[in-house]
Amino acid sequence: MDWLTRMNRAMDYIEMNLTGEIELAEVAHRACCSSHQFQRMFSFITNVTLAEYIRRRRLTLAALELQNSDVKVIDIALKYGYESPVSFARAFQVLHGVTPAMARQVGTPLKAYPRLSFLITIKGAEAMNYRIEIKGDFQVFGIERVFNSNGDGETPAQFWQQSHANGEVERLAVHAGDLPSFVSQDFYKVHAICSYRKTEVDTFPYMLCALKSESSKTDGYCTVTIPAQTWAIFPSEPFTWDKFDDTIETLYRRFYSEWLPTAGYEQVEGMEFEFYGGRAGLSYVELWFAVRKI
Template sequence: MHAWEAIQKSVDYIENHLTEDIPIDKLAETASLSPFYFQRLFSRLVKKPVCEYIKLRKLAQAADDLKTKNTRIIDTAVNYGFSSHASFTRAFKEVYGITPDEYRTSDVHLNQFVKPELILNYVMVDENVPLVTDGIVLEVTRRQLAIPRIFIGIEKEIPIKELMGGTETSISYAAKLWNEFHEIKPKIPHLIEHGNEFGALYIGNAKEGYCTYMAGAEVEYGTSAEGYSTFELPAAEYIVCGFEAESFEELTNSAVYKAQTFMERWMKKHKLAATDFAGEMYYPTEGCAYLEHWVRSVTTD
């Protein structure tokens, strides 16, 4: 068994026992390692000490319960091993910058520390070969765009650290922007019926530590709309990483981070680097949700 496979077994065990006490000795036993070596290897591969990782995953699941289950905050706290309402609130605010009560009564979305799929760091596939892992399917292709496409929407500056989706915890400014966009989308003229929505990410005039993010939808080529932002997807060759998940929530949370992780490694392996922007192409689907990462690339030495 490879080292990453041993740690993945412990990661999977944690995910299945988040409402229980999880002793280090049990996790080390699951990974067939000594407690000392297990903790060192876990921190190296997961990028978090095991106890901190467990806390972050408990809080992530607790946050989901706060929005989806009609239970008291104290019951949620106790269910995930917190001794009191106060200790849960303190930990929640420390991680997300917002209290559980504020979160439950708002439409805020959170960036979570995602359960890692370590296989994405060690297994490589060729173009046009799907990779299946933990309920998601990823596939990298090259796509030639012969005619530019135009997207109109709204843009804002977001912290660059939010691009570290899956490894940073905070309020999601990108999700908030999408909520605002969907409120005004019906007012945008010249929308293509059943067209794609598109998230464009670029530096633009953003201040240090931030980047520009535009949430938009496709319009007829050559049109514009006063008062909105416009992004042109140029005619060019793109590296496209398509991936699907069982639900839109899964797609835009853990799946998008896992796809990003694999895409970055795939491009590095093929001596490619992204150029001036990256895009997220959303598809209207029934059943499984589907999304594509689009990047223009250059060859590196």
């Protein structure tokens, strides 16, 4: 089953359950990936979170029902997952700019968000640099947190900010020791790894990490063995640090929307590295995705 088929099967499931409970684990199962991996792919490809897409679709259908039936507002609210007419009215007005009662008036302008379908499109001839490498097992160590896949609570970006502020990143860099020989010696000492072990449904592990070598000091840190993998590696062009967010977001988006659907590979449990480095006064980043042939 190819990538497009799997993604569209997931969208079919969402569409069939807009008036009921949508199990994110089932969405991900139909796409043959983890819940966290699916939500990341979805948001990078569509520029909207999965939760927001579902909310928009439900409120689109609710607006159509308000215009074309005499069903009570409270019944429509309950049908599309809202516990009260007040919460439904608030969400409805945020999306449509009018109240549910006003939506029933002829001529009231409303918004419609159609069902998404995934397909391959021609986007141009811009080259995408990558390489495929097979690495044996190695170890990383560092500071770990587990985050919610839906974005509720603390985020990895906040984790980085806190760890810089309290000195944990700098201490980890000191304890990192020498870089192992299998990676670029232009890399910095502290990086990030995601989805390297199983956690509860709709959560994912994330670690600010260093690569373990003979000179590393790992006492007090979480240590993880990364098994032998095939890695699809995507390097950025050199950039100034103020361009970091745009650069890494572009790499992720192009991986998910351009490379992965057509390359004949799939991700392994969503495992990925962000390696950071620099040379000649500029920074660069490499994204490493654990993959296997389909």
